[in-house]
Amino acid sequence: MSVKIGNIDLGEFPLLLAPMEDVSDPPFRYVCKQNGVDMMYTEFISSEGLIRDAAKSRQKLDVFEYERPIGIQIFGSDVEHMRQATEISAAAKPDLIDINYGCPVKNVACRGAGASLLQDIDKMVQMTAAVVKATNLPVTVKTRLGWDDNTKNVYEVAERLQDVGIQALTIHGRTRAQMYKGKADWALIREIKRNPRINIPIFGNGDVDSPQKAADWRLEYEVDGIMVGRASIGYPWIFREIKHFFKTGEQLDPPTLKERVETCKIHLQKSVEWKGPKTGIFEMRRHYANYFKGIPNFKEYRTKLVSLEHMNAIEEVLQEIEYQFSGVLV
Incomplete structure (x- = not known):
């Protein structure tokens, strides 16, 4: 069974490149594409920057034909600004728009954007609905398990965001409080995948750094695909190695x-x-x-x-x- 986001066919079990600030720009995306990644995203782009026409934000909208399918990822704290940013992003002709509700870094989360929205699900739902209404492109979301260990609310987030029209959800298996420390916990991601109400693709993210782990977690956590982030930095071959392992059960020789x-x-x-x-x-x-x-x-x-x-x-x-x-x- 192929995994689909709107009309985008991603094949049987897609591998996605995580949007990473200062990393996943077009040059890096080019070498990942050459090594078999199925879907990529721009670095996250500030809605405020797009509205102010800031050069750095505008440049991040550059997408190229060979990158398709590609999503433009936006973040922000103001619903109306996110709506406007969606229209600006859609004009750059990506294949989809992705909303960042997962970035844990201070200057994003402490300004009410990124993972901060996990503390205000009503606002997150309102913002997502505004983005969905502002474009004909599929809208997807990337988020975390919750703000901290006491508020792991991604189960509710998944249902409510699906209800307002998102077409796929990527979940990083950590809370905002964890940042990138400790182990990613994918058990909750599996619960969401098993929720009979959920019918959109669910992608898992966090700590996948080897073909063996990708294969094990594919079975154990029942996700529709895997997003790889830090393990691909300086090692874009991870995508071809995972695919080879899926196909043959054998480790591909590392790059010479x-x-x-x-x-x-x-x-x-x-x-x-x-x-x-x-x-x-x-x-x-x-x-x-x-x-x-x-x-x-x-x-x-x-x-x-x-x-x-x-x-x-x-x-x-x-x-x-x-x-x-x-x-x-x-």
């Missing part, structure tokens, strides 16, 4: 050093193409350590990579890495 270098180069090129040389090179610096995780004595090369300001020089160092560590098993 040559592949790591190649993918890192593509990521860098796309970053420069999209953001321009200065910003593209600067913002790529946060990714190098992740691409070459596990290589012994790599620090000297990392220091070089993050200090260089020209693409040719960076590509030369990447070639040197390939040559220097070719005998090292990563």
